[in-house]
Amino acid sequence: xxxxxxxxGIVGMFGAFLHFIALILLVEAAGAAPVPASxxxxxxxxxxxxxxxxxxxxxxxxxxxxxFLRYAAVSVSGLALNALVMYxxxxxxxxxxxxGQTLAMTVIPLSNYxxxxxxxxxxxxxx
Numbered sequence: 511x512x513x514x515x516x517x518x519g520i521v522g523m524f525g526a527f528l529h530f531i532a533l534i535l536l537v538e539a540a541g542a543a544p545v546p547a548s549x550x551x552x553x554x555x556x557x558x559x560x561x562x563x564x565x566x567x568x569x570x571x572x573x574x575x576x577x578f579l580r581y582a583a584v585s586v587s588g589l590a591l592n593a594l595v596m597y598x599x600x601x602x603x604x605x606x607x608x609x610g611q612t613l614a615m616t617v618i619p620l621s622n623y624x625x626x627x628x629x630x631x632x633x634x635x636x637x
Contacts, residue, residue: 518626588622
């Protein structure tokens, strides 16, 4: 379990890096608003992290479509929480969008790890 959590954390840090790069590029270079830019970065990250978690973290050999749909469902809950935190931080509290994204990224990973471990990438016959 500790090995999987460590791997999940490494994949998560890589995903966080991708998310921040996409967010900053979309806001600063493309002039996008922070919340939609964060959503776009989140979607990119979900796709990349799914592949890495499937092959490296959980070493899954389950049916790919079913597994991806489960991963996507877990990710949608994270996306909703991410968008809510970003909206509150940037629109209500007028924080800088990078601060808001940092706060969002402290809330989501543990719940997503648990859901992915027990539901998305579980071994057949176990939970």
